[in-house]
Amino acid sequence: MSVVKLSRAYGCRLGAPMLHSVDTSIFVTRYFTHCMDCGFCHDACCGHGVDIDAANAERLKAAPQAFKERVGAPVEDWFAGPVRQDGEFPSGTCLRTAVRDGGCIFRNRQGRGCAIHAWCLENGIDYHQLKPLVSTLFPVTFEHGVLQLSDEAADGSLVCEGGGPSCYDGARAELLYYFGDGMVAELDSLSRLP
Secondary structure: OOEEEEEEEEEEOOOOOEEEEHHHHOOEEOOOOOOOHHHOOHHHHHOOOOOOHHHHHHHHHHHOHHHHHHHOOOOOEEEEEEEEEOOOOOOOEEEEEEEOEEEEEOOOOOOOEEHHHHHHHOOOOOOHOOOHHHHHOOOOOOOOOOOEEEEHHHHOOOEEEEEEEEEHHHHHHHHHHHHHHHHHHHHHHHHHHO
């Protein structure tokens, strides 16, 4: 596949990242898109921590006590490593979610998937307010202004890779939410090219 320059740069509604190109492998790499209907992966994609905007981390820390109890670990254990500078995150800084018992600290231990996402849905909260951008876009991601496959999808280690819609199709609604109609219309046309 190849990296294609977009007709213009598209900014995320959060202020960053700004995307100027797309790796066309997002249009052809396929995966089992309906995550919560999967009976074979055992939340393998939640086996690692994820990069999170530092301001997003602060919003999680400020969440109600019921959310903190759902996570089941002290707030001071939620994040690993130092805060680092990264202009592709809305606040310009990010850190990483911690790993506990072989999975992201925010993996839903009372069910499947992401505890942040589940808690938000259960409480009528838009999950975009609390769930990390990188998690929401998975299995696509961004790096240096390029929309591309996540490492797991790119290197073939994504356990659900192979069947189903393209990674782009699976992330399309989230890309629309974060980057708008213009970018998705351009990506739609690129996805139809031979």
